[in-house]
Amino acid sequence: MDVDGTSERMAAYLRDHHDKVVGRWTDLVVAGVRGRxxxxxxxxxxxxxxxxIVRVLxxxxxxxxxxxxxxxxELSRGxxxxxxxxxxxAIGVFSLKEAVYELVADSADLVPEFYSLSRxxxxxxxxTFEAYSSAREQIIADQSAAMLELSTPVVRLWDGIIxxxxxxxxxxxxxxxVMEKLLDTLVATGADHAVIDITGVPTVDTEVAQHLLKTVSAARLLGAECTISGIRPQVAQTIVSLGIEFGDIATKATLADALALALRQAGLKVVPA
Incomplete structure (x- = not known):
């Protein structure tokens, strides 16, 4: 900001009344935050x-x-x-004007100085609005990324099966x-079979089906076969009505069925001890 004689006089006034102004400003802000x-x-x-503020003035x-x-x-981000x-x-910042005005209200000669501070x-x-908005957008983005990460785990079911x-x-x-995590895990574990379980996916439309097909194709490029499990009756009806074709991709009703299929393809089976 441009500094003139009025701003310098306001700075001097604030230095002289530091304790009173900061004390009253603190009271106003504390009342606004309500114990938080x-x-x-x-x-x-x-x-x-x-x-x-005094240094700037x-x-x-x-x-x-x-x-x-x-x-x-930093205060706004916090x-x-x-x-x-x-x-x-913002009100916490604006309340500085109230704290100062209570001191200068009866001093007509300080009106120009107070006006300079007020601006x-x-x-x-x-x-603070700009900084707050930017901080909230970043917090929301970070939370969304974290939720996305938590909602897309890749787990090892058996040797060579994820x-x-x-x-x-x-x-x-x-x-x-999903594709990135699946491919990274296939490379890291050397697995040759992946099960994509969609039991928790509420609806499967053409777009979702295309996403699944792309993921399966990417896994196949690494030499791994995929099985899609969790296709419930309602989802199966929707897939048929939409004319969606999964081609030669194996599909199973449950994750257990998909695991059993993967074990058979690997030449293994689970028997009672």
Whole structure:
């Protein structure tokens, strides 16, 4: 921001009334967070922001503006991670104006100085919205990736036999992850048979079928055969009505049936002890 004599006088005023302003600002923010953050932590955060605001207003430090922006961004990210709303985060910054106004309300000669501070605080409050939105988008993306990873495990059923139990909707992004994990596991374990279990997939349409066929084709390029299991009666009816063809890909009703098939193809069978 551009610094003039008014901003410098405001900086001097804030330095002289540090304890009163920060104390009142802390009270206002603590009341807004309703116990979700301790008073000590709030005070520590606001002390850092206050010191940087004074440095920016004084115009004596060319690095202060960048440090203030970085500190404000980190505060906004922390609030986003802790579940605060963007309004709560911004109001915490805006309340600095209230804390200062209570001191200067009866001083007409400080109106220009307060106006200079008010414009600056408004800009900082808007900055918290931008930083908060960016942080929330990243948190949501990370959570989605984690959920996708957890919902697409690859498990070893037997020597040379692995399985991918799928639960939920199978879209393009998830299919790509399934394919990558399946192929990586085939290479890492040397398995020559994979079972793709779709018991937990609610619907199988043409798009889902195409995704499955691509995954099977990719596995075959590595020399592994695939069996699709978990085709329930309702799903079977849908597949038939849509005219979907799985070609020479083996299909079974249950994962147990698919494992038995894989064992037979490997020349093995399980017998009572």
């Amino acid at each position: 953050t301790s008073r000590e932590e709030v005070r520590r955060e606001l002390e850092d922001l206050y010191a940087l 004084s115009g004596a430090d060319e690095h202060a503006a960048g440090e203030l922006t970085a500190t404000l961004d 609030r986003a991670r802790d579940g605060f709303s963007p309004s709560e985060t 600056m605080v408004d800009d900082l409050g808007l900055r 399985a991918v139990p799928l639960v939920g909707t199978l879209d393009s992004a998830r299919t790509q992850l």
